[in-house]
Amino acid sequence: MGSVERIKNVARRVAKWHKAGHQVVVVPSAMSGETNRLLGLAKDISAHPNLREQDMLAATGEQASSALLAMALIELGVPARSYAGWQVPVNTDSSYTKARIKSIDPTRVQADLDAGRVVIVTGFQGVDDKGHITTLGRGGSDTSAVAMAAALNADECLIFTDVDGVYTTDPRVVPEARRMRVISFEEMLELASLGSKILQIRSVEFAGKYRVPVRVLSSLTDPDMPIDEEDSSGTLITFEEDTKMEAAVVSGIAFSRDEAKFTLRAVPDTPGVAYSILGPIAEANIDVDMILQNLSVQGTTDFSFTVNRADAERTQEILEKQIGPAIGAGEIVADSKVCKVSIVGIGMRSHAGVASTMFRALAEEGINIQMISTSEIKTSVIIDDKYMELAVRTLHRVFELDQEKN
Amino acid sequence: MGSVERIKNVARRVAKWHKAGHQVVVVPSAMSGETNRLLGLAKDISAHPNLREQDMLAATGEQASSALLAMALIELGVPARSYAGWQVPVNTDSSYTKARIKSIDPTRVQADLDAGRVVIVTGFQGVDDKGHITTLGRGGSDTSAVAMAAALNADECLIFTDVDGVYTTDPRVVPEARRMRVISFEEMLELASLGSKILQIRSVEFAGKYRVPVRVLSSLTDPDMPIDEEDSSGTLITFEEDTKMEAAVVSGIAFSRDEAKFTLRAVPDTPGVAYSILGPIAEANIDVDMILQNLSVQGTTDFSFTVNRADAERTQEILEKQIGPAIGAGEIVADSKVCKVSIVGIGMRSHAGVASTMFRALAEEGINIQMISTSEIKTSVIIDDKYMELAVRTLHRVFELDQEKN
Numbered sequence: 080m081g082s083v084e085r086i087k088n089v090a091r092r093v094a095k096w097h098k099a100g101h102q103v104v105v106v107p108s109a110m111s112g113e114t115n116r117l118l119g120l121a122k123d124i125s126a127h128p129n130l131r132e133q134d135m136l137a138a139t140g141e142q143a144s145s146a147l148l149a150m151a152l153i154e155l156g157v158p159a160r161s162y163a164g165w166q167v168p169v170n171t172d173s174s175y176t177k178a179r180i181k182s183i184d185p186t187r188v189q190a191d192l193d194a195g196r197v198v199i200v201t202g203f204q205g206v207d208d209k210g211h212i213t214t215l216g217r218g219g220s221d222t223s224a225v226a227m228a229a230a231l232n233a234d235e236c237l238i239f240t241d242v243d244g245v246y247t248t249d250p251r252v253v254p255e256a257r258r259m260r261v262i263s264f265e266e267m268l269e270l271a272s273l274g275s276k277i278l279q280i281r282s283v284e285f286a287g288k289y290r291v292p293v294r295v296l297s298s299l300t301d302p303d304m305p306i307d308e309e310d311s312s313g314t315l316i317t318f319e320e321d322t323k324m325e326a327a328v329v330s331g332i333a334f335s336r337d338e339a340k341f342t343l344r345a346v347p348d349t350p351g352v353a354y355s356i357l358g359p360i361a362e363a364n365i366d367v368d369m370i371l372q373n374l375s376v377q378g379t380t381d382f383s384f385t386v387n388r389a390d391a392e393r394t395q396e397i398l399e400k401q402i403g404p405a406i407g408a409g410e411i412v413a414d415s416k417v418c419k420v421s422i423v424g425i426g427m428r429s430h431a432g433v434a435s436t437m438f439r440a441l442a443e444e445g446i447n448i449q450m451i452s453t454s455e456i457k458t459s460v461i462i463d464d465k466y467m468e469l470a471v472r473t474l475h476r477v478f479e480l481d482q483e484k485n
Numbered sequence: 486m487g488s489v490e491r492i493k494n495v496a497r498r499v500a501k502w503h504k505a506g507h508q509v510v511v512v513p514s515a516m517s518g519e520t521n522r523l524l525g526l527a528k529d530i531s532a533h534p535n536l537r538e539q540d541m542l543a544a545t546g547e548q549a550s551s552a553l554l555a556m557a558l559i560e561l562g563v564p565a566r567s568y569a570g571w572q573v574p575v576n577t578d579s580s581y582t583k584a585r586i587k588s589i590d591p592t593r594v595q596a597d598l599d600a601g602r603v604v605i606v607t608g609f610q611g612v613d614d615k616g617h618i619t620t621l622g623r624g625g626s627d628t629s630a631v632a633m634a635a636a637l638n639a640d641e642c643l644i645f646t647d648v649d650g651v652y653t654t655d656p657r658v659v660p661e662a663r664r665m666r667v668i669s670f671e672e673m674l675e676l677a678s679l680g681s682k683i684l685q686i687r688s689v690e691f692a693g694k695y696r697v698p699v700r701v702l703s704s705l706t707d708p709d710m711p712i713d714e715e716d717s718s719g720t721l722i723t724f725e726e727d728t729k730m731e732a733a734v735v736s737g738i739a740f741s742r743d744e745a746k747f748t749l750r751a752v753p754d755t756p757g758v759a760y761s762i763l764g765p766i767a768e769a770n771i772d773v774d775m776i777l778q779n780l781s782v783q784g785t786t787d788f789s790f791t792v793n794r795a796d797a798e799r800t801q802e803i804l805e806k807q808i809g810p811a812i813g814a815g816e817i818v819a820d821s822k823v824c825k826v827s828i829v830g831i832g833m834r835s836h837a838g839v840a841s842t843m844f845r846a847l848a849e850e851g852i853n854i855q856m857i858s859t860s861e862i863k864t865s866v867i868i869d870d871k872y873m874e875l876a877v878r879t880l881h882r883v884f885e886l887d888q889e890k891n
Contacts, residue, residue, distance in 0.1 A: 083529040117549065123489040124553055125560040132559070135567055136552035139545035143523065146542035147530055153538070154531040161541055165571070166616055210572055 082111065085298075086144065089239075090151035092302035093197055097157050099306050102192040104231060106202040106224035107148050109140030130175035134204070134214045137176075138164070141201035141220065149199050159197040162188070164204040164212070169223065171205035171213045178205060178213035179281070180222065183230035192231075200227055218279030225282045229289030235310075236291050238278065239298035244314035245270070245277055247480035248332040252471050255481035259314050259330065266330050267316045269423040269457045274335025283316070290318055328426035328433055329478040334471050336464055338368070339391035340417045340449070341398060342383040345409030348375040355406050356382060359397055365390040368419075369452045369461060379409075383450065385461060391415055417449065418464035422474055423457045434458045440477045446470055488517065491704075492550065495645075496557035498708035499603055503563050505712050508598040510637060512608040512630035513554050515546030536581035540610070540620045543582075544570070547607035547626065555605050565603040568593070570610035570618070575629065577611035577619045584611060584619035585687070586628065589636035598637075606633055624685030631688045635695030641716075642692070642699045644684065649703035650720035651676070651683055653886035654738040658877050661887035665720050665736065672736050673722045675829040675863045680741025689722070696724055734832035734839055735884040740877050742870055744774070745797035746823045746855070747804060748789040751815030754781040761812050762788060765803055771796045774825075775858045775867060785815075789856065791867060797821055823855065824870035828880055829863045840864045846883040852876055 089107070096103050117136050121128040128136075145161035152159035164171075167187060171178035191198045202220025205213050215222050221238055228236035243258060245267065250256040262270075264287050271280040277295060286293045296313025346352055357367055371383040386394050391413065398411050427433045434451075437458055441448060446469065450461035462470060475481065495513070502509050523542050527534040534542075551567035558565035570577075573593060577584035597604045608626025611619050621628050627644055634642035649664060651673065656662040668676075670693050677686040683701060692699045702719025752758055763773055771792055779787040792800050797819065804817050833839045843864055847854060852875065856867035868876060881887065 083526060086530065120489060120549075120553055121556060124492065124557045128556045129559045132552040132555040132567060135555070135569070136549050139549045139552075142548075143526075143542050143545045146538040146545075147526055149538040149541070150527055150534045151530045153535045161538060163541070163618070166618075212569070212572075 083147070085111070086147050087151050088302045089148060089298070090155055090157075092239075093148075093152060094155045094157045095303060096306065097152075097197050104188060104192070104198045104200060104227055104233070105148060106200050106220055106227055107141060107144045108202050108220040110144050110147075113140040113143070131211060134175045134178075135212050137214050138201070138204040138212045141203050145199045145201045149197075152197055152199075157197055158195055159199060160191055161199040161201070163201045164223075165206035165210070167200055169200070169205035169226070171207055171215070173207040173209070173211065173213065175211075175213055177216040178207070180205060180215070180226045180285070183226055185227075185230040188227070189231065215281070216279070218276075218282070221279045221282035222285055225285040225289075225291050225293060228291045228293075229285060233291065236286070236293045237310075237313075238282075238293060238295050240277060240295060241298065242277065242295075243297035243300075243312065244295055245275075245316075245331070247330065248334070248471055248475055252334070252468050253332075253475045255475065257481055257483065261315050261317050262330060263425050264316055264318050265456055266423050266425055269421070269454070270331055270333050273333035273421040273423065273457065273459065274337065274419065275331075275333050286316060287318075292317060327424055328430045329422045329424035329474075329480065330426075331423050332471055332474050332478075332480065333421045333423060334418060334467055336418045336467065337388045338385050338415075338417050338419050338461065338464075339388045339394070340383060340385045340414045340461060341394060342381055342412040342414070343398070343403070343406075343408040343410075344381050344412065345379040346382045347407060348378055348380040352380075352406060353382070356402055357384070359401050360384075360386070360394060363393060363397055365394055365397075369450045369459070371450045382408075385417070385419070385450065388415060416464050417461050418467040419459050419461055420467060420470045420474070421457050421459035422478065424478075425456050427456050427458070436477065437474060440473050441470055444469055444473050489553070491517070492553050493557050494708045495554060495704070496561055496563075498645075499554075499558060500561045500563045501709060502712065503558075503603050509603050510594060510598070510633055510639070511554060511603065511605045512626055512633055513547060513550045513605060514608050514626040516550045516553075519546040519549070537617060540581045540584075541618050543620050544607070544610040544618045547609050551605045551607045555603075558603055558605075563603055564601055565605060566597055567605040567607070569607050570629075571612035571616070573606055575606070575611035575632070577613055577621070579613040579615070579617065579619065581617075581619055583622040584613070586611060586621070586632045586691070589632055591633075591636040594633070595637065621687070622685070624682075624688070627685045627688035628691055631691040631695075631697055631699060634697045634699075635691060639697065642697050643716075644688075644699060644701050645704035646683060646701060647704065648683065648701075649706075649718065650701050651681075651722075651737070653736065654740070654877055654881055658740070658874050659738075659881045659887075661881065663887055663889065667721050667723050668736060669831050670722055670724050671862055672829050672831055675827070675860070676737055676739050679739035679827040679829065679863065679865065680743065680825065681737075681739050692722060693724075698723065733830055734836045735828045735830035735880075735886065736832070737829050738877055738880050738884075738886065739827045739829060740824060740873055742824045742873065743794045744791050744821075744823050744825050744867065744870075745794045745800070746789060746791045746820040746867060747800060748787055748818040748820070749804070749809070749812075749814040749816075750787050750818065751785040752788045753813060754784055754786040758786075758812060759788070762808055763790070765807050766790075766792070766800060769799060769803055771800055771803075775856045775865070777856045788814075791823070791825070791856065794821060822870050823867050824873040825865050825867055826873065826876045826880070827863050827865035828884065831862050833862050833864070842883065843880060846879050847876055850875055850879050852879075 149159040149161040202223040246256040293316040373381040555565040555567040608629040652662040699722040777789040
């Protein structure tokens with residue numbers, strides 16, 4: 080949520096749904112810039128702020144915007160009440176700054192709904208079993224909203240964002256990118272895990288686990304637009320794989336520059352070497368994405384893997400100080416100038432040759448593929464990041480994503 | 486607490502006490518200007534914000550400053566943990582924006598203290614028995630601190646303010662005003678109720694109820710000053726009325742412009758007329774301070790009373806619409822250009838003639854006294870507010886408050 084004006088707009092939008100007879104729970108994010116302001120204060124005090132206290136601090140942003148939204152609704156004559164995560168309660172584990180929701184007790188919220196109130200529940204936060212405040216990490220308000228919808232058995236969870244839906248790819252890279260009216264839950268999950276920033280991946284996981292229909296739509300439209308129109312705008316994430324959807328072999332293209340690639344050269348090719356390398360990385364809580372082990376030549380091999388670019392520095396340190404000496408590797412090569420480009424589509428299940436179409440298209444543009452990773456409904460490649468936009472545009476054209484199919 | 490710099494200074498000060506072996510609980514206020522910023526946002530949304538939501542909003546200010554202070558302490562190597570009011574819990578009634586503390590459970594805080602931590606408890610807020618967040622009103626952090634000290638049986642409650650203690654009167658009005666090293670609890674209670682802004686009156690009441698020694702001292706001193714020196718600075722509010730203190734007949738002079746006077750002329754002088762007037766005022770939750778009923782002349786009387794100036798508008802409305810017509814009063818005269826000046830001293834108990842010394846001194850300056858109110862240890866007068874500074878200076882001189890006595 081942005082300024083006070085924007086809070087008033089949200090209130091008008093919510094009031095519209097309430098007056099049409101819907102029971103509404105709203106999960107607001109903090110006001111625009113507020114979370115950054117708070118974390119900035121923390122950084123001014125400590126380069127590495129204590130994480131429990133950081134959550135205590137960051138949680139105030141959503142509490143403030145929730146209270147303001149409740150006031151704005153009451154000002155419009157709509158009974159409303161805001162609750163912080165602990166008041167619901169939204170129970171989480173104790174992983175400060177990236178807690179996971181364990182359960183939500185809907186009793187209190189449902190009682191308010193039944194009393195005719197709009198209920199506002201702070202997004203992004205919860206409380207652990209010792210009563211400490213936790214937060215769910217960036218984008219966590221989406222997860223809060225979906226989890227709340229699941230706990231209440233809601234008919235639908237509307238997620239208002241600064242875009243008007245899920246696109247075949249980022250329109251800033253491919254102007255022909257097209258908004259999808261429907262996307263399957265599995266495709267959305269892949270897109271979210273592959274770098275699409277529209278929804279936090281955990282919110283999609285929650286939607287899948289509890290089969291909550293989620294609609295991604297724009298917060299920038301006229302708050303007074305007719306409900307029918309609003310409820311058919313944006314992109315619906317659905318669990319019904321109807322025939323229309325099957326028509327699209329590839330639904331979307333995701334890409335991410337948040338990649339860093341490491342190669343250990345001349346690693347002795349002995350059993351367990353992969354574990355010797357990846358074990359210490361995992362222990363440091365660093366997620367490894369793609370892994371590539373070359374064919375053995377004269378008893379040694381080259382071993383490559385990618386991690387999130389934010390973890391690159393720590394990974395390098397572990398490799399140099401710990402793993403390299405331990406396994407007697409040769410050179411350690413770090414490459415942060417790589418990116419990941421992925422095609423996603425549930426149609427890939429039933430259509431052979433989709434990946435090879437991708438590889439051929441990239442080859443024709445002279446783009447070298449460094450690593451490949453596939454799953455049932457996606458194919459990802461690591462390439463030189465200077466080719467990222469070219470690759471995305473090429474694939475968007477080759478798979479005809481600019482043409483309406485669903 | 487002011488800026489980040491100021492939070493760091495508070496942390497240094499607290500770390501000093503902790504390192505000297507003291508168990509320390511800190512009750513911070515919000516960062517400077519933050520409460521006003523939040524209430525400003527509320528006012529932008531609603532002229533009369535819902536009070537429950539206003540508390541939900543305002544409580545975030547102290548939560549943020551508490552978390553930042555905990556971070557700053559941890560950064561200094563001092564184990565620390567912050568708690569919001571509900572986490573302690575600090576139990577209050579449900580009077581939003583002016584809740585009263587009912588009880589504090591010290592178990593959790595004491596456990597952290599025993600584990601060697603500094604504990605930071607958000608001031609100004611609590612939680613009611615239904616789990617709603619409440620706030621204690623302006624200056625409520627003082628009350629939180631004293632109540633917390635009482636619950637923990639603390640040796641002393643230090644209240645750091647932007648002044649270096651309690652003065653015989655406001656030094657901005659009387660440059661000769663002198664800091665008192667000791668003041669009795671009863672005098673402090675009178676001063677607080679008579680307009681001294683140094684401590685919220687409820688904090689003094691709490692100190693009295695639980696006999697918590699409170700020291701008012703400056704937050705602007707060097708945070709690294711020696712503990713002995715710090716702990717003898719400022720003003721100690723004591724329960725021991727020693728001989729030194731009895732020497733001072735008048736200890737301090739309080740004054741306030743927050744007064745409004747109303748006079749109903751030609752009120753029928755029948756039994757119960759005072760109740761007919763003051764009943765509806767009390768029902769509207771407006772506190773009446775002084776009351777004056779003139780001698781009856783030809784079956785009618787003039788009836789005057791004062792209220793806080795903030796309540797003047799509502800009082801006028803009740804008088805004009807409700808009371809005036811009901812009792813058949815003549816003219817209703819409102820006068821907001823009055824002030825209250827009071828002398829306070831426990832020595833007044835044992836010294837006759839103190840009040841008349843006050844009246845004579847004011848008369849000699851040509852200041853007309855409109856109303857008088859007395860208690861065992863104070864005398865207050867209502868006068869034209871243009872004479873306020875003159876009255877205060879005159880009384881300060883007449884009672885020789887510029888001369889050290891205790």
